[in-house]
Amino acid sequence: MQPVAGEPGALPQSLPRHVAIIMDGNGRWAKARGLPRFEGHRRGVEAVRRTVRAATELGIEALTIYSFSSENWSRPATEIADLMGLLKRFIRNDLATLHEQNVAVRVIGERPEHDAEISALLDEAEQLTRGNAGLKLTVAFNYGARNEIARAARRLAEDVKAGRLQPADITPERLGDALDTAGLPPLDLVIRTSGEQRLSNFLLWQAAYAELVFLPVLWPDFDRAALEEALAEYGRRERRFGGVDAAGR
Numbered sequence: 313m314q315p316v317a318g319e320p321g322a323l324p325q326s327l328p329r330h331v332a333i334i335m336d337g338n339g340r341w342a343k344a345r346g347l348p349r350f351e352g353h354r355r356g357v358e359a360v361r362r363t364v365r366a367a368t369e370l371g372i373e374a375l376t377i378y379s380f381s382s383e384n385w386s387r388p389a390t391e392i393a394d395l396m397g398l399l400k401r402f403i404r405n406d407l408a409t410l411h412e413q414n415v416a417v418r419v420i421g422e423r424p425e426h427d428a429e430i431s432a433l434l435d436e437a438e439q440l441t442r443g444n445a446g447l448k449l450t451v452a453f454n455y456g457a458r459n460e461i462a463r464a465a466r467r468l469a470e471d472v473k474a475g476r477l478q479p480a481d482i483t484p485e486r487l488g489d490a491l492d493t494a495g496l497p498p499l500d501l502v503i504r505t506s507g508e509q510r511l512s513n514f515l516l517w518q519a520a521y522a523e524l525v526f527l528p529v530l531w532p533d534f535d536r537a538a539l540e541e542a543l544a545e546y547g548r549r550e551r552r553f554g555g556v557d558a559a560g561r
């Protein structure tokens with residue numbers, strides 16, 4: 313039977329090209345079970361695996377996931393070490409599978425200078441999968457949107473200083489092309505789990521006209537059904553981009 317648009321579980325006819333996810337709620341998931349926060353993060357990695365697979369199966373072109381913010385360094389050192397350990401383990405264990413799935417991995421944010429091992433693994437993931445034509449998986453790591461915009465502005469300022477660019481050439485398009493996300497399709501949908509309703513310094517520029525969907529589910533419980541729920545909600549939204557609707561209203 314064909315799914316009916318608007319019913320639970322039905323996929324919208326207009327599938328977003330680029331979905332970004334703020335994967336939140338690992339700590340609360342663990343706390344609710346009397347487990348250490350680490351256990352929530354560990355189960356969160358399994359949710360990442362499920363989500364990448366589901367996004368590939370559903371034919372989403374680009375998926376961008378918030379894995380560690382530039383503000384997350386303010387967490388206790390033990391939790392930071394746990395998160396770094398999980399990221400390293402994820403790349404070591406899953407890179408070959410991602411490559412088999414034809415996923416092209418890209419990492420946005422500032423490369424952490426003090427962790428050569430992580431830097432090398434992130435480079436390896438990008439280099440191995442660069443030519444893949446499947447899902448564009450972008451991992452935001454040590455990422456903050458204000459930092460990204462400031463770095464882009466700095467790059468353009470260097471071009472002006474060197475005489476390669478005129479100040480009048482600095483347009484939204486040119487600034488967008490100087491961001492870490494250059495070349496990705498426009499951001500259509502931002503999903504945040506755990507019920508929090510804020511962007512927490514994620515893709516502030518790119519989200520200008522994205523639809524925002526906030527789900528109560530905690531990240532370790534996220535699965536294909538939750539993704540489909542967000543896609544169905546996206547399908548019910550009317551995107552106007554400052555104009556009027558299709559009927560001219």
Ligand code: IPE
Binds near residue numbers: 341
């Ligand atoms: C998201 O879960 C993972 C990261 C931010 C790295 P949290 O660790 O923020 O979980 P809560 O918000 O405390 O439940």
Ligand code: IPE
Binds near residue numbers: 334335336378508
């Ligand atoms: C945002 O979640 C960062 C990631 C999901 C990686 P946080 O849990 O750090 O955000 P706040 O502190 O609740 O805004």
Ligand code: MG
Binds near residue numbers: 338
């Ligand atoms: Mg959180």
